[in-house]
Amino acid sequence: MLMATTSPPETGQGTREAREHVVIRFAGDSGDGMQLTGTQFTVETALAGNDLATFPDYPAEIRAPAGTTFGVSAFQIHFGATDVRTAGDDVDVLVAMNPAALTTNLRDVRLGGTVVADVGAFTERNLQKAGYAANPLDDHTLAPYQVITLDISKLTLDAVADFGLGQKEALRCRNMWALGLMLWMYERERATTVRWLEKKFAKRPELVRANIAALNAGHAFGETAEMPTSVVGYRVAPAEVAPGEYRTVSGTEALAWGLLAGTRAAGLRRLMFGSYPITPASPLLHVLAGLKQHGVVTFQAEDEIAAIGAAIGASYAGALGMTSSSGPGIALKSEALGLAIATELPLIVVNSQRAGPSTGMPTKTEQSDLYQAVYGRNADAPLAVVAAATPGDCFEVGIEAVRLATKYMTPVIVLTDGYLANAAEPWRIPDVSDLAGFPVHYRTDPEGFHPFLRDPTTLARPWAVPGTPGLEHRVGGIERDYATGHISYDPENHERMTKVRAAKIAGIAQDIPLQDLAVGGPGGRLVVVGWGSTFGPILQAVRTAREQGLDVAQVHLRYLSPFPRNLGELLAGFERVLVPEMNNGQLVNILRATYLVPAVGLNKITGKPFKVREILAAIHAALEA
Amino acid sequence: MTVATPPAGQPTAKDFASDQEVRWCPGCGDYAILKAVLKTLADLAVPREQTVFVSGIGCSSRFPYYVSTYGFHTIHGRAPAIATGVKLANPELDVWVITGDGDGLSIGGNHMLHVLRRNVNLQIILFNNEIYGLTKGQYSPTSRQGTRSPSTPLGSVDYPVSPGAFALGAGARFIARSIDTLQPHLIGVLKRAHEHRGASFVEVFQNCVVFNDGVFEDFTAKAIAPEMQLHVQHGKPLRFGKGDAKGLRLDPARLAVEVVTVGENGVTESDLLVHDEKNRTLAALLLGLAPPAFPTALGVIYCDPAATYEEQAYEQIPAGASVARADLERLLHQGQTWTVAG
Numbered sequence: 001m002l003m004a005t006t007s008p009p010e011t012g013q014g015t016r017e018a019r020e021h022v023v024i025r026f027a028g029d030s031g032d033g034m035q036l037t038g039t040q041f042t043v044e045t046a047l048a049g050n051d052l053a054t055f056p057d058y059p060a061e062i063r064a065p066a067g068t069t070f071g072v073s074a075f076q077i078h079f080g081a082t083d084v085r086t087a088g089d090d091v092d093v094l095v096a097m098n099p100a101a102l103t104t105n106l107r108d109v110r111l112g113g114t115v116v117a118d119v120g121a122f123t124e125r126n127l128q129k130a131g132y133a134a135n136p137l138d139d140h141t142l143a144p145y146q147v148i149t150l151d152i153s154k155l156t157l158d159a160v161a162d163f164g165l166g167q168k169e170a171l172r173c174r175n176m177w178a179l180g181l182m183l184w185m186y187e188r189e190r191a192t193t194v195r196w197l198e199k200k201f202a203k204r205p206e207l208v209r210a211n212i213a214a215l216n217a218g219h220a221f222g223e224t225a226e227m228p229t230s231v232v233g234y235r236v237a238p239a240e241v242a243p244g245e246y247r248t249v250s251g252t253e254a255l256a257w258g259l260l261a262g263t264r265a266a267g268l269r270r271l272m273f274g275s276y277p278i279t280p281a282s283p284l285l286h287v288l289a290g291l292k293q294h295g296v297v298t299f300q301a302e303d304e305i306a307a308i309g310a311a312i313g314a315s316y317a318g319a320l321g322m323t324s325s326s327g328p329g330i331a332l333k334s335e336a337l338g339l340a341i342a343t344e345l346p347l348i349v350v351n352s353q354r355a356g357p358s359t360g361m362p363t364k365t366e367q368s369d370l371y372q373a374v375y376g377r378n379a380d381a382p383l384a385v386v387a388a389a390t391p392g393d394c395f396e397v398g399i400e401a402v403r404l405a406t407k408y409m410t411p412v413i414v415l416t417d418g419y420l421a422n423a424a425e426p427w428r429i430p431d432v433s434d435l436a437g438f439p440v441h442y443r444t445d446p447e448g449f450h451p452f453l454r455d456p457t458t459l460a461r462p463w464a465v466p467g468t469p470g471l472e473h474r475v476g477g478i479e480r481d482y483a484t485g486h487i488s489y490d491p492e493n494h495e496r497m498t499k500v501r502a503a504k505i506a507g508i509a510q511d512i513p514l515q516d517l518a519v520g521g522p523g524g525r526l527v528v529v530g531w532g533s534t535f536g537p538i539l540q541a542v543r544t545a546r547e548q549g550l551d552v553a554q555v556h557l558r559y560l561s562p563f564p565r566n567l568g569e570l571l572a573g574f575e576r577v578l579v580p581e582m583n584n585g586q587l588v589n590i591l592r593a594t595y596l597v598p599a600v601g602l603n604k605i606t607g608k609p610f611k612v613r614e615i616l617a618a619i620h621a622a623l624e625a
Numbered sequence: 626m627t628v629a630t631p632p633a634g635q636p637t638a639k640d641f642a643s644d645q646e647v648r649w650c651p652g653c654g655d656y657a658i659l660k661a662v663l664k665t666l667a668d669l670a671v672p673r674e675q676t677v678f679v680s681g682i683g684c685s686s687r688f689p690y691y692v693s694t695y696g697f698h699t700i701h702g703r704a705p706a707i708a709t710g711v712k713l714a715n716p717e718l719d720v721w722v723i724t725g726d727g728d729g730l731s732i733g734g735n736h737m738l739h740v741l742r743r744n745v746n747l748q749i750i751l752f753n754n755e756i757y758g759l760t761k762g763q764y765s766p767t768s769r770q771g772t773r774s775p776s777t778p779l780g781s782v783d784y785p786v787s788p789g790a791f792a793l794g795a796g797a798r799f800i801a802r803s804i805d806t807l808q809p810h811l812i813g814v815l816k817r818a819h820e821h822r823g824a825s826f827v828e829v830f831q832n833c834v835v836f837n838d839g840v841f842e843d844f845t846a847k848a849i850a851p852e853m854q855l856h857v858q859h860g861k862p863l864r865f866g867k868g869d870a871k872g873l874r875l876d877p878a879r880l881a882v883e884v885v886t887v888g889e890n891g892v893t894e895s896d897l898l899v900h901d902e903k904n905r906t907l908a909a910l911l912l913g914l915a916p917p918a919f920p921t922a923l924g925v926i927y928c929d930p931a932a933t934y935e936e937q938a939y940e941q942i943p944a945g946a947s948v949a950r951a952d953l954e955r956l957l958h959q960g961q962t963w964t965v966a967g
Contacts, residue, residue: 047963192961247962261953269947272714292942294951297713299938302739306706309699309736313679313710316697317718321710339700429962432953466695466711466718469674474643474690476698477682486645487690 016187016235021080023088024182026175027105028097029066030059030073033175038075039424040179040196044188045079046248046426049238052079053536055087055609056422060279060363067129069100081237085536087423089611093185095178097121097152099130106141114146116181118174120153150221152177159217160210169207173214180218185233190215242428249427251391251420252352256287258398259348260294261432263320265399266406267439272314273322274299274307279362280418281326281352304332308349312336315345316475318442318465320402324350326418327369328358334377337411341381341501343475344452344461346405346412353417355607364607365418367532368583373413374561374590380498382505384408385561387415389535392427394420397558399435406440408508409460415560417582419609420533446470452485458511459504506562515564519543520553523573526622529599531557531587534580534610541615552619560587568595578602578622580615636670638663643693654805654831655684658752659691661808662721665815666694677720679708681728684759685752685831688723702733705740708747709934716935719819722749726767727757730786734766742796743934744823748815751788751826752805754833755840762836774836789912792826793905793927799825800908800927804845805832810856810923817925823933830921843916855920857911859928862897865920872897882910884919902928 024041028034035056042054055076064071078088090110096102098121109115122137136142137149156177160170176197183190194212201207222233263271273296275285289298297319301307304325311321325333330351340347353369355361369376373385384404388397397414405412443449443462451473452461464471473485481488482496518535519542520527530538535556542554555570557563571577571591577599579588588601602618604610641663649655666676676694680686682701689696699707708722722740729737729751740747756774757763763776767788771780792800799821803811811829818825830841844853855865855873863873864887874885874896885892901907908927914920 043961047961049963049965241965243965245958245962245964247957247960257953257957260948260951260956263948264951264953267949269949270714271948272710274710291951291956293946294956295942295946295948297938297942299709299713301706302735305703306709306736306739309703309706310710310713312699313697313707313712314714315710316707317677317711317714319714321714335700336703343697429957432957466677467674467715469672472673472693472695474645474692474696474698476689476696477700478698 016233019234019236020082021078021084021088022093022186022234022236023076023078023091024093024095025074025076025091025105025108026095026178027072027074027101028175029100030061030071031063031066032073032097033172034073034075034097037175037179038077040193041182041188042077042248042424043192043196044183044190045077045186046246047192048188048236050079050081050236051084051239051241052077052426053084053087054078054424055419058363060361067098067100067126069104069130072101072104074101074105079236081239083239085540086612087609089613093182095182097174097178099126099132099136102136103130103132109145111144112146114148115142116148116150116178118152118178119149120151155217155221156214159213163206163210163213165206165210170210173211176211176214177218180215180220181222184219184222187233187235190219241426244428246426246428248424249391249395250283250422250424251388251394251416252283252422253287254391254427255350255388255394255398255414255416256284256291258395259288259322259402260291260296261395261435262399262402265435265437266320266402267437268320268406270295270297270314270319271322272297272299272311272319273324274301274310274314275324276301276304276307276329278304278326278329280354280421281324281329281350283421284324284350284352304329305336308333308336308347311347312340312343312345315340315347316343316466318463318467320346320348320406322348322350324352326352326354326362327356327360327372330369330372331376337383338377338379338381339477340411341377341383342477342479344409344501346409346463348401348405348412348414350414350416352421353415355605361607363418365533365609366582366605366607367415367417367534368586368605369415370531370560370583370586370590373415380502382502383410383561384412384505384508385415386412386558387532387560388420389532389556389558391420391423391425393535393558395427395430400558403438404508406463407438407460407511408458408504409463410505415532417533423533442468443471444468449473450485451475452480452482454500459500459507509562509565512559512564514566515555515557515570517570518554518556519546522570524553525551525574526576526578526619527553527555527571527574528578528580528615528619529555529557529571529587529591530580531560534582537610537612537615538580540612541619544612544616545619550619550623552623557587563594568597571595571597571599576600576622578618580604580610580618582610636667638667641666641673641693643691645690647691648687649684650835652834653684654754654833655688655752657805657808658750658811658829658831659688661811661815662750663692665812665819666692668812669816669819671719675717675719677711677718678723679704679711679720680723681725681733682759683725683728683757684833685723685725686728702728702731703736704728705733705736705745705747705749709740709743709745712745712747712935713938716746716939720747722747724749724751726751726753726755726788727765730788730791731766737791738795741792741824741826744796744798744931746822746824746933746935748818748825749827750815750818751828752831753788753828754831754837755785756833756837758833758836787912788826788828789926790909793908793912797826797927798823798929798931799925800828800912801825801925802828802830802921802923804830804841804923806845807923814924817928821928821930823930844921853916853920855911855914855922857900857922857924857926859900859902859925862894862899864894864897874898882914882919902926905929
């Protein structure tokens with residue numbers, strides 16, 4: 001989204017130009033604290049009442065050699081006075097803390113955009129590490145941009161001179177100086193950041209004072225008009241949003257809370273989360289490990305297999321077992337998933353997808369594990385698959401996953417991705433007293449019991465938990481008799497059991513909402529079908545296309561296995577079906593195979609989210625074809 | 626599935642047998658172990674509904690189907706992980722893990738390592754027959770070097786792992802050994818394993834009549850058993866042989882044990898090592914003894930209890946905390962929030 005000027009620029013001291021939307025990217029060395037800087041800017045922006053979306057983009061290396069291009073860490077925020085659905089196509093303001101940050105991020109800055117560079121970090125050595133033969137601040141490299149060169153390093157050292165820090169620690173306050181300047185530029189408060197610094201460095205009062213001094217110095221630098229005369233401050237009016245209490249939320253937090261809310265709605269005492277560290281899924285383990293006071297049990301297992309194994313054991317024993325990972329770890333869990341399918345136990349498996357195959361690009365986002373989720377097991381092994389569209393949506397999806405898992409006694413795979421896991425957005429805090437309960441009933445009556453006796457409607461077997469007198473029974477991976485639950489190698493029985501396992505999952509389609517259109521009405525020339533975190537860019541693109549008079553609608557899928565029961569009919573009403581995905585084409589093939597619709601893919605496999613204009617261009621192309 | 630009525634009074638082994646036909650080969654050592662376990666459960670009068678048998682894959686792992694408690698026949702090597710989840714969900718359950726040398730020390734070696742070091746309160750019974758039975762006779766990680774099998778027609782070249790030494794190295798706090806055919810001894814060991822709070826590791830030497838018959842004859846054969854079996858007892862001198870004539874003495878210069886005969890060369894009982902279940906160094910020495918130079922040590926070799934994993938995990942969860950009563954309202958409003966007026 002381009003920065004739109006909604007009123008003529010005012011001039012003169014103390015005036016501000018109005019902007020409807022702005023995209024800022026903070027970029028620096030992975031040790032420069034860019035993620036913290038971006039997060040604090042996000043908090044202050046949310047408090048200023050803007051709608052926003054963020055996209056953290058950090059390297060896999062924890063501390064790559066300083067000054068290198070592969071050690072660059074960036075944080076992008078898109079905020080505005082109206083609806084914001086993506087982290088932004090083009091960067092309006094790039095804050096580059098060193099030459100490597102400039103060279104790796106400049107291509108995303110719109111022509112005419114602003115580059116703020118710390119000249120103090122543009123040393124010969126840093127320039128060389130970034131691959132610059134000459135200083136780009138001195139030649140014509142930045143001619144298409146508005147450049148603000150400041151010696152942030154020196155200004156920071158001056159600001160913190162009184163606090164007795166060493167040179168290295170003093171320079172680490174640079175990010176707060178830059179944050180202070182950007183907070184001034186966009187008319188944001190600093191109070192929350194000050195409180196955060198006081199808490200973060202509580203044990204090092206001199207660091208609290210120094211960081212606050214740097215923050216204030218950056219702010220004062222703008223305020224006292226030390227800025228070049230061509231640069232002014234901006235004003236972004238608060239967005240019109242539904243009334244209520246808000247907070248910012250990342251997909252990871254929302255999902256953790258959703259899983260907790262779902263388990264509470266099921267009336268279960270224990271949520272047992274087993275996990276093994278992997279990027280970008282680990283934060284879910286961290287959030288849940290912090291919820292022990294609510295009865296959550298977390299288990300950092302020795303490997304991915306033990307993580308899901310413990311989750312299955314927990315479900316068998318009457319807790320709700322959950323596990324999470326990213327693609328490579330999910331691959332390791334697939335045999336155990338088969339066990340959960342065979343023994344028909346409830347289980348939640350979260351996949352925070354990342355670019356693959358194999359190690360791939362662990363910190364980069366992708367949605368290439370749809371096939372893995374739907375099909376990726378030996379034998380006929382169906383389960384339910386749901387996907388979250390936005391960070392806030394993760395909350396609802398978490399609850400829904402628990403409902404399906406417990407009602408149908410099945411594993412449910414929840415697909416998120418690296419973008420959703422890390423991205424944050426303002427979230428209207430739901431009234432949890434409104435949440436519908438779906439209490440689980442363990443089987444307790446021994447009369448007529450066998451472990452695979454099915455509910456005639458859901459086809460789910462009873463949840464008979466160890467500790468219950470009279471229900472002692474044995475389950476396992478060996479095929480079992482439909483009528484008695486005992487192990488069976490009978491050929492006809494195996495076919496019957498395979499069919500009933502499939503029918504149980506297919507039947508979920510009767511228990512989920514009909515597929516609706518996110519934008520537009522049924523029938524027409526083109527429908528854009530997406531799933532997962534592509535929701536925002538598809539929505540913006542479809543809205544823009546419709547404003548341009550194009551006949552296009554949007555369908556966004558939460559339920560990927562089974563599909564909503566009206567999906568085939570809905571898609572058949574459109575002449576063309578366009579399926580944008582951050583993979584080499586997966587949903588598009590499942591839709592073609594399932595509904596025989598002429599769906600075509602729009603595939604982006606760069607490890608980065610779609611830009612709105614990329615989807616818009618594909619909409620134009622599809623309608624012109 | 627038929628539901629048996631709970632037995633009145635002191636239960637018998639029969640009360641703990643399920644209605645399923647046992648499907649091991651005739652003469653398999655597993656029958657004897659099953660019998661010993663059922664007798665142990667009956668003697669201890671454990672509540673059936675609180676008891677869970679979790680197994681992996683292999684001949685031994687069919688075990689849960691034959692016990693009338695709760696049972697979970699899982700996947701190859703993963704029983705320790707699944708049992709850990711069972712205990713984390715409900716620490717009150719009494720959980721037994723049934724595994725074999727391939728299941729527990731090859732494909733599941735990693736899980737065995739971690740369940741032992743975590744000290745999850747489980748009874749882990751490893752049926753060691755030094756062979757893969759269910760897949761028809763390949764050599765296993767405990768097979769001796771030179772084992773001829775379908776996959777090693779010229780003899781295996783890899784060195785075997787010693788289950789007891791592995792368990793000790795992993796940090797197990799209870800290690801015991803017995804033999805399938807030594808019924809009273811095995812039952813005694815199983816009762817001790819059950820009594821121990823924490824991960825109890827029991828290796829049972831089990832004869833595979835089809836693929837590895839007689840592999841333990843060098844210490845189990847009737848004729849030589851007294852000479853080749855050292856039955857350890859806490860606080861008692863380490864004696865064995867006919868009439869307990871022999872014993873183990875420490876050679877401090879070599880930090881090694883040697884076999885001596887009481888009454889010969891001035892050796893008296895006071896020269897012998899006295900078994901101490903809490904002595905980890907002694908446990909290492911005993912677990913390292915092997916025929917033909919030494920007898921095989923049997924019984925409770927090491928027992929030094931420590932806090933269990935699940936009790937420590939639950940110490941971090943406030944008593945009575947339940948997800949069903951989670952204060953979501955407070956959780957969601959924690960931290961920075963702002964209000965947009967209507």
